[in-house]
Amino acid sequence: MDRSQNSTAECQIFVGARLLKLEIIATSLEDAIEAARGGAHRLEIVRDLERDGLTPSIDLVRRIQREVTLPLRVIVRDSDGFQCGSNDERRALCEHAAAFAALNVEGLVVGWTHERRIDEETLGCVLNAAPSLRATFHRAFDMLPDPETAFRVLRQYPQVDRVLTSAGAGAWSSRCKAVRRYMRWAGSHIMILPGGGVNAEALAALAQCGAPEAHIGRAARVGHTVDGPVSAEAVRALVQRMP
Numbered sequence: 001m002d003r004s005q006n007s008t009a010e011c012q013i014f015v016g017a018r019l020l021k022l023e024i025i026a027t028s029l030e031d032a033i034e035a036a037r038g039g040a041h042r043l044e045i046v047r048d049l050e051r052d053g054l055t056p057s058i059d060l061v062r063r064i065q066r067e068v069t070l071p072l073r074v075i076v077r078d079s080d081g082f083q084c085g086s087n088d089e090r091r092a093l094c095e096h097a098a099a100f101a102a103l104n105v106e107g108l109v110v111g112w113t114h115e116r117r118i119d120e121e122t123l124g125c126v127l128n129a130a131p132s133l134r135a136t137f138h139r140a141f142d143m144l145p146d147p148e149t150a151f152r153v154l155r156q157y158p159q160v161d162r163v164l165t166s167a168g169a170g171a172w173s174s175r176c177k178a179v180r181r182y183m184r185w186a187g188s189h190i191m192i193l194p195g196g197g198v199n200a201e202a203l204a205a206l207a208q209c210g211a212p213e214a215h216i217g218r219a220a221r222v223g224h225t226v227d228g229p230v231s232a233e234a235v236r237a238l239v240q241r242m243p
Contacts, residue, residue: 020203021213023073023193024220024235025049027056031230032064035220038235043068044109044136044215046075050226052139053077053109055096061103071106073136076126082113082140084122093122094129101130108133109164111140118144118153127159136162136193151185161189164215166196176209183210199224200238 021041026032027049035043045061046053053075061074076096084090097108110126112119118140127135137160144150154160163186167178175194182192194206195215206214220235221228 037232075109097130111138172202172205
């Protein structure tokens with residue numbers, strides 16, 4: 001356990017009185033241990049990162065829990081894209097959610113769309129299957145044409161306390177305008193979690209615009225590639241390069 005006991009303080013970046021905390025994607029036990037060693041604040045557990053993350057095995061989540069003390073959010077997503085394809089798939093998603101709730105993870109990572117709106121049937125089913133868990137609505141949010149309306153819908157689900165979003169395209173100095181707008185629309189209950197190409201330069205911009213957290217994928221990995229393993233040194237470097 002010593003490998004995962006390092007203080008998370010080095011991944012909490014002070015900007016004035018604020019802290020910027022890092023959520024690192026982990027696809028294996030080794031990823032999780034390295035992220036913890038580097039000072040990550042929270043982990044998102046997925047498999048098949050090259051497919052934008054699918055539901056991991058319950059065995060993997062158990063093994064990570066035994067070795068790492070960080071809060072875990074576990075993705076529940078069984079197919080490519082952001083649509084639930086059938087009632088059978090919806091039932092399977094709910095079963096996954098209930099199984100992860102039984103492990104007492106911190107939360108789920110969820111999100112589905114239908115006809116360019118939030119698929120509330122699937123979202124409600126999954127959240128009801130794990131009523132004790134909080135949830136991040138992931139980048140399915142970026143597929144929605146009306147983000148302000150999407151926030152109004154998500155505020156009706158008390159379990160949803162974060163929205164993961166790329167906040168558009170281009171430089172993060174420009175995307176921060178959308179982050180600020182989303183923070184206004186989200187209200188006090190939902191936190192904006194910027195993600196999608198977040199690197200050290202992006203963290204500096206996000207800290208300046210008041211984002212409380214950031215979601216890190218490739219920048220925490222060897223070679224900054226989707227198939228590289230998480231590196232404690234890469235995680236630390238994200239903090240050390242901050243101005």
